[in-house]
Amino acid sequence: xxxxxxxxxxxxxxxxxxxxxxxxxxxxxxxxxxxxxxxxxxxxxxxxxxxxxxxxxxxxxxxxxxxxxxxxxxxxxxxxxxxxxxxxxxxxxxxxxxxxxxxxxxxxxxxxxxxxxxxxxxxxxxxxxxxxxxxxxxxxxxxxxxxxxxxxxxxxxxxxxxxxxxxxxxxxxxxxxxxxxxxxxxxxxxxxxxxxxxxxxxx
Amino acid sequence: xxxxxxxxxxxxxxxxxxxxxxxxxxxxxxxxxxxxxxxxxxxxxxxxxxxxxxxxxxxxxxxxxxxxxxxxxxxxxxxxxxxxxxxxxxxxxxxxxxxxxxxxxxxxxxxxxxxxxxxxxxxxxxxxxxxxxxxxxxxxxxxxxxxxxxxxxxxxxxxxxxxxxxxxxxxxxxxxxxxxxxxxxxxxxxxxxxxxxxxxxxxxxxxxxxxxxxxxxxxxxxxxxxxxxxxx
Numbered sequence: 211x212x213x214x215x216x217x218x219x220x221x222x223x224x225x226x227x228x229x230x231x232x233x234x235x236x237x238x239x240x241x242x243x244x245x246x247x248x249x250x251x252x253x254x255x256x257x258x259x260x261x262x263x264x265x266x267x268x269x270x271x272x273x274x275x276x277x278x279x280x281x282x283x284x285x286x287x288x289x290x291x292x293x294x295x296x297x298x299x300x301x302x303x304x305x306x307x308x309x310x311x312x313x314x315x316x317x318x319x320x321x322x323x324x325x326x327x328x329x330x331x332x333x334x335x336x337x338x339x340x341x342x343x344x345x346x347x348x349x350x351x352x353x354x355x356x357x358x359x360x361x362x363x364x365x366x367x368x369x370x371x372x373x374x375x376x377x378x379x380x381x382x383x384x385x386x387x388x389x390x391x392x393x394x395x396x397x398x399x400x401x402x403x404x405x406x407x408x409x410x411x412x413x
Numbered sequence: 414x415x416x417x418x419x420x421x422x423x424x425x426x427x428x429x430x431x432x433x434x435x436x437x438x439x440x441x442x443x444x445x446x447x448x449x450x451x452x453x454x455x456x457x458x459x460x461x462x463x464x465x466x467x468x469x470x471x472x473x474x475x476x477x478x479x480x481x482x483x484x485x486x487x488x489x490x491x492x493x494x495x496x497x498x499x500x501x502x503x504x505x506x507x508x509x510x511x512x513x514x515x516x517x518x519x520x521x522x523x524x525x526x527x528x529x530x531x532x533x534x535x536x537x538x539x540x541x542x543x544x545x546x547x548x549x550x551x552x553x554x555x556x557x558x559x560x561x562x563x564x565x566x567x568x569x570x571x572x573x574x575x576x577x578x579x580x581x582x583x584x585x586x587x588x589x590x591x592x593x594x595x596x597x598x599x600x601x602x603x604x605x606x607x608x609x610x611x612x613x614x615x616x617x618x619x620x621x622x623x624x625x626x627x628x629x630x631x632x633x634x635x636x637x638x639x640x641x642x643x644x645x
Contacts, residue, residue, distance in 0.1 A: 252538075255542045256541070256542070257538045257541070257542065282541075282546075283538070283542050284541050284542070284543075284544045284545055286542070288542050290539070290542040292535070292539060294535070296533075296535055296536055296539040298536060298539075298540075298553075298554065299536075299558070300557050300558055309540070309543055309545075309553075310543030310544045310545070312544060351543065352543070355543045355544050
């Protein structure tokens with residue numbers, strides 16, 4: 211099974227429950243804004259600890275409250291593309307891209323640069339990038355960390371139509387050309403329908 | 414270089430030595446305290462915060478007295494230093510440096526803490542998800558992004574210690590050539606009739622030194638921000 215997730219999160223007064231069990235390579239997680247979609251991604255990446263439940267992706271158990279398994283974020287192999295990108299402001303694009311790079315990566319810098327067409331951006335500072343450029347760099351940075359799976363949080367957020375279309379095509383290419391599972395958070399049914407027919411809903 | 418007399422050079426040299434040693438030794442301690450106060454929730458955090466700020470609000474002479482009680486020859490720490498290492502801080506320039514360092518600590522912690530709090534914690538989360546250990550995330554994200562606060566803290570601390578008077582004269586006394594820094598020398602000059610011009614020269618020297626420190630910090634901050642002026 212690609213995704214085997216059942217977890218409950220407590221955020222202040224709120225309880226967020228999420229169950230995903232699927233063999234699909236790309237699963238969409240949908241729900242109204244404020245339902246806690248991002249919190250679920252944070253929990254999968256190890257940035258939030260669920261109250262209980264389990265998170266299994268591919269063959270790896272990332273979290274299991276029953277077995278007291280809770281991998282550190284840096285050991286989970288998540289390629290997390292945040293909704294707000296979170297590029298490091300004090301590193302140029304090139305240094306952002308290679309931040310998580312490790313030996314024996316399944317993808318090379320050149321491959322990522324040509325896949326995302328970001329060769330011209332390498333010497334720029336993140337603050338000078340447009341929304342679409344920053345999104346491509348964030349995706350590239352996540353891919354170069356040689357992740358075991360990708361978490362994409364509203365990848366089309368704050369992009370205009372043509373830019374959004376560009377990123378959408380890119381996600382399709384990643385889905386079809388790379389072999390890693392992708393969990394995508396989106397509130398837009400049209401976007402989801404185009405990428406996958408496997409949908410988990412929360413909220 | 415004869416625009417200063419040998420005595421004035423000696424006073425200036427001692428002041429710089431005391432302040433630079435004080436700031437150099439205090440920086441790591443101040444940064445660690447600032448990080449704890451900014452990033453960790455633990456029992457006694459409020460108390461630690463209050464203790465760090467104490468030298469800022471207590472009369473300096475009281476801080477000096479507390480240092481005497483703790484680090485004096487009979488004090489709990491002072492007697493250990495004396496017996497084990499043969500090190501005495503009272504009446505020594507090292508004691509003046511300790512007094513300056515304690516007085517500078519609150520200002521340095523405040524400046525560093527503000528800049529650590531200004532570092533977006535989500536960037537640290539991003540670094541962790543990219544495979545960085547806690548320690549690597551600290552070294553590559555938190556530390557460089559809080560650099561402006563480290564510089565500001567160092568300059569504030571330097572200005573504070575170069576002007577330190579009350580705690581120094583109480584703890585380390587006013588010994589020419591050993592603990593008599595610029596403010597203490599000015600004070601001594603004022604006690605003796607006919608020293609007005611010497612006092613004026615030392616006062617101008619003191620102002621020049623503070624101005625230089627200020628300009629140096631401006632330059633450092635500007636150079637640091639340089640071509641990515643948007644950051645922070």
